[in-house]
Amino acid sequence: MAEKKPKLHYPNGRGRMETVRWVLAAAGVEFEEEFLETKEQLQKLQDGNHLLFQQVPMVEIDGMKLVQTRSILHYIADKHNLFGRDLKERTLIDMYVEGTLDLLELIIMHPFLKPDDQQKEVVSMAQKAILRYFPVFEKVLREHGQRFLVGNQLSLADVVLLQTILALEEKIPNILASYFPSFQEYSVKVSNVPTIRKFLEPGSKKKPPPDEIYVRTVYNVFMP
Known part of the structure; x- marks a missing residue:
């Protein structure tokens, strides 16, 4: 059945x-x-x-x-099997997801702002992404040299981060290319995971x- x-x-x-x-x-x-x-x-x-x-x-x-x-x-x-293989990996995934969702929440709420506030919020989102959020993940990837954020395999953290990157790029094109070219390579790799590419x-x-x-x-x- x-x-x-x-x-x-x-x-x-x-x-x-x-x-x-x-x-x-x-x-x-x-x-x-x-x-x-x-x-x-x-x-x-x-x-x-x-x-x-x-x-x-x-x-x-x-x-x-x-x-x-x-x-x-x-x-x-x-x-x-997108939530790590042990407690340490699950905790890292959860920590990365929580941080990413803070940024994603700003994107989710953006359409409900008054028109005069929307452009100001785009500027604020860009600053937060560039100064606070994206450097964290670029550093994580650079330090462990692996394809994915945790355990060298696709996890919830990668999925949520890619969703957030692509949603932000709709509002701020080339934000990765301009500020985080190595991080852009990660975005492309995750986008090419077969199930994600299909989506x-x-x-x-x-x-x-x-x-x-x-x-x-x-x-x-x-x-x-």
């Missing part, structure tokens, strides 16, 4: 669910999606006790209804950059 595909519950856009899509795709796992478009759909999940903390993302997987993005990511990564191809379930329709849908679903 075939294993049931995970089902993702979220609006039809990136947000905090996009990282879950990335990790499932990197693991080679096919998934289904049920898009939230109205407050009523969200309320139905809440009333049916499907959301432990009344929030999405929510992923139905292995008979569970998982919420809280980091917990979802940990479960998928651990199940599909990056047209027609995949990777979501496009947020547009006005997505922003409006998020407000329709979540705002009182």
